[in-house]
Amino acid sequence: MLGTANFYKSTPKIMPKIPQTKRAPSAAVSPVSKKRRVRQNVGVLVERNHDGLQSNSKLWTPQVVVTKLSPMSLSMGMMGDLCTDMIGSISGEASGKKVAHGIKHENVLQPQRTSARIKSTNVRKEEVEIKEEVKEEEEEEEAEEAVLPGNRIRDDEDSDESDGEMSAYEKKRLQNIQENAKFFASLGIAKTKENMSQKSAKNATKGLKREFKEKEVLPRRPLSLRIRRMDPEGVALPELPEPVYAEDLYARKPSGPFDMEPINLGEDGGENSALRLFKSITSLSKSPNKSPKKEVQEPDLATFTKTLQSLSLGPGGFAKVTKKRISSVAIHPSPSKIIACAGDKTGGIGAWDVDSQDGDDGVYLFQPHSRPVSCLQFAHGNPTKLYSSSYDGTVRCGDFERGIFDEIHATDIDGDVYCSYFDFLSPDGVKLLVSQNARRGYVQVVDSRLRSNGSNMCGFWLHDRNVKTVHVHPTKPEYFVTGSTDSTVALWDLRSLKERSKNQYISSVTHGRSVSGAYFSPITGSKVVTTSYDDRIRILQVDESGNMEVQKAIRHDNHTGRWLTTFRANWHPRREDVIVVGSMEKPRRIHLFDDQGHLLHSLLDEELASVSSVNAFHRTRDVLVGGNASGRLHVFM
DNA sequence: ACCCCATGTGACC
DNA sequence: TGGTCACCCTGGGG
Numbered sequence: 001m002l003g004t005a006n007f008y009k010s011t012p013k014i015m016p017k018i019p020q021t022k023r024a025p026s027a028a029v030s031p032v033s034k035k036r037r038v039r040q041n042v043g044v045l046v047e048r049n050h051d052g053l054q055s056n057s058k059l060w061t062p063q064v065v066v067t068k069l070s071p072m073s074l075s076m077g078m079m080g081d082l083c084t085d086m087i088g089s090i091s092g093e094a095s096g097k098k099v100a101h102g103i104k105h106e107n108v109l110q111p112q113r114t115s116a117r118i119k120s121t122n123v124r125k126e127e128v129e130i131k132e133e134v135k136e137e138e139e140e141e142e143a144e145e146a147v148l149p150g151n152r153i154r155d156d157e158d159s160d161e162s163d164g165e166m167s168a169y170e171k172k173r174l175q176n177i178q179e180n181a182k183f184f185a186s187l188g189i190a191k192t193k194e195n196m197s198q199k200s201a202k203n204a205t206k207g208l209k210r211e212f213k214e215k216e217v218l219p220r221r222p223l224s225l226r227i228r229r230m231d232p233e234g235v236a237l238p239e240l241p242e243p244v245y246a247e248d249l250y251a252r253k254p255s256g257p258f259d260m261e262p263i264n265l266g267e268d269g270g271e272n273s274a275l276r277l278f279k280s281i282t283s284l285s286k287s288p289n290k291s292p293k294k295e296v297q298e299p300d301l302a303t304f305t306k307t308l309q310s311l312s313l314g315p316g317g318f319a320k321v322t323k324k325r326i327s328s329v330a331i332h333p334s335p336s337k338i339i340a341c342a343g344d345k346t347g348g349i350g351a352w353d354v355d356s357q358d359g360d361d362g363v364y365l366f367q368p369h370s371r372p373v374s375c376l377q378f379a380h381g382n383p384t385k386l387y388s389s390s391y392d393g394t395v396r397c398g399d400f401e402r403g404i405f406d407e408i409h410a411t412d413i414d415g416d417v418y419c420s421y422f423d424f425l426s427p428d429g430v431k432l433l434v435s436q437n438a439r440r441g442y443v444q445v446v447d448s449r450l451r452s453n454g455s456n457m458c459g460f461w462l463h464d465r466n467v468k469t470v471h472v473h474p475t476k477p478e479y480f481v482t483g484s485t486d487s488t489v490a491l492w493d494l495r496s497l498k499e500r501s502k503n504q505y506i507s508s509v510t511h512g513r514s515v516s517g518a519y520f521s522p523i524t525g526s527k528v529v530t531t532s533y534d535d536r537i538r539i540l541q542v543d544e545s546g547n548m549e550v551q552k553a554i555r556h557d558n559h560t561g562r563w564l565t566t567f568r569a570n571w572h573p574r575r576e577d578v579i580v581v582g583s584m585e586k587p588r589r590i591h592l593f594d595d596q597g598h599l600l601h602s603l604l605d606e607e608l609a610s611v612s613s614v615n616a617f618h619r620t621r622d623v624l625v626g627g628n629a630s631g632r633l634h635v636f637m
Numbered sequence: 638a639c640c641c642c643a644t645g646t647g648a649c650c
Numbered sequence: 651t652g653g654t655c656a657c658c659c660t661g662g663g664g
């Protein structure tokens with residue numbers, strides 16, 4: 001069991017902080033727009049990896065770029081490092097830790113999953129050190145040179161190295177190394193160094209030498225009263241209360257249904273207003289379906305973009321609805337009243353009746369889970385029910401009609417299995433697909449009527465690593481997509497999966513890094529939007545046979561780090577051409593893209609001062625909610 | 638397998 | 651006011 005006690009053990013609190021290289025700001029420049037500059041000087045080889053995004057097979061193929069540096073602009077300090085590195089590369093040593101200081105050298109023959117980000121950082125740093133006069137813009141340009149096809153040396157040119165023949169690239173590399181070595185020898189650095197050391201020897205003091213004084217060893221100071229836990233008189237202080245350990249704090253709620261009682265409104269204060277909330281959700285959920293309005297034609301994209309641009313955060317457009325970081329959001333689909341819900345890190349679910357003044361300004365906080373709420377959805381066909389999956393290993397259903405949180409599904413409590421996502425297999429919410437992780441990714445079919453702790457349900461091992469999201473096809477529920485930390489997105493046919501053996505996907509797309517989300521487009525399911533840690537949002541085209549292909553890749557900073565919920569780009573629920581995703585950009589904003597990768601709009605507001613990691617559109621109205629890292633919801637309408 | 642690192646926000650002095 | 655601290659199963663690299 002991974003306890004909290006040692007979770008932070010590794011953080012060296014006393015150690016001085018080593019200054020870290022700042023990560024490069026996300027490039028807002030189009031790679032194509034910059035002209036390519038050719039450098040003419042004889043210089044040092046710099047190799048860069050670049051994960052291509054053109055086709056699947058190209059992924060993880062190291063793309064090698066030869067950059068030449070101007071020796072005239074090298075500082076003396078740099079030269080030392082360069083020499084060391086060059087000697088290193090000549091004698092065949094990999095120059096491991098020198099890398100950060102300047103030139104890096106990697107083994108070209110072994111494709112490595114080295115962080116492109118770190119690489120670009122290093123490359124960047126190197127540029128700064130070497131050519132201080134080079135402006136920021138030009139650096140950007142250089143980083144992008146790696147992307148330009150003209151700079152690539154193809155894999156097949158490298159591939160003949162095994163037979164002893166030197167490739168053109170390898171020859172050029174050796175030639176450059178030799179030329180550089182000559183160049184440095186011609187500078188006579190070794191000689192200068194010798195001269196300098198002789199000079200300092202001459203300057204040594206003559207005559208009487210300084211007396212050597214032994215350092216006085218001081219007695220150890222007695223431990224402070226505070227450390228010895230004594231008061232100023234020396235009387236022992238009372239024992240500290242036993243620390244609360246993770247096991248207690250994050251213990252799963254007792255199995256079975258329990259009442260929906262808001263925990264933020266005191267003992268009795270919440271009773272009436274909570275009842276009002278339940279009643280209004282129940283009535284809202286029942287009415288709209290009875291009056292089937294004519295299918296309103298969705299406006300074209302240009303018109304809808306105007307609608308998106310008109311969205312704003314009103315004066316009361318935000319509220320704190322959970323105690324901690326929001327991990328999932330949902331909006332009730334009723335067109336007449338906005339009820340926004342958020343699940344947080346501690347397993348709390350906050351429901352916010354946006355226009356209500358009841359209790360805490362219409363906010364009701366429930367505690368159905370004990371660990372992060374990974375997914376939150378109102379059942380499509382029955383929106384009195386709010387389903388939630390959690391890292392505590394359970395799926396629950398908040399039934400606003402009965403005022404009860406039901407337990408739909410629970411994993412083996414000792415198995416250390418957590419529910420990472422779910423989706424509905426039937427619109428009434430009776431049948432669900434739940435992704436569960438226990439180092440490997442497992443997806444289970446859950447029937448809430450059986451409630452049998454997994455024994456009667458079927459489940460399938462699908463990924464070697466965690467599954468982050470499952471999403472069922474909007475028209476053919478036997479198909480679903482998964483996004484996984486094994487960096488693939490895979491399409492599956494539920495009918496052909498087997499419980500014991502290794503399963504075969506219909507098709508899969510390998511991403512540059514782990515995938516945090518993959519969703520079918522809501523109407524036809526002919527597209528899939530994916531979010532990956534390789535800083536791309538991709539739009540995959542799904543053809544009739546179920547084959548998926550990358551149609552567009554949008555550069556997007558997806559490095560949310562540890563304290564923010566990872567981004568998951570998702571579709572507008574009524575449109576095949578609008579995607580919403582959080583953003584790290586400052587001032588903070590929410591990004592809206594179309595399916596061609598164009599930025600339609602950025603939602604900004606003075607009050608939106610934090611990253612909005614998880615966002616959801618209203619199903620029937622033009623309303624968008626975003627949740628941040630401190631439990632605040634922002635409602636744009 | 639371990640360890641280390643980056644990342645953002647609010648609460649606390 | 652600014653600096654420090656807590657966040658607790660993230661994803662990556664060494």
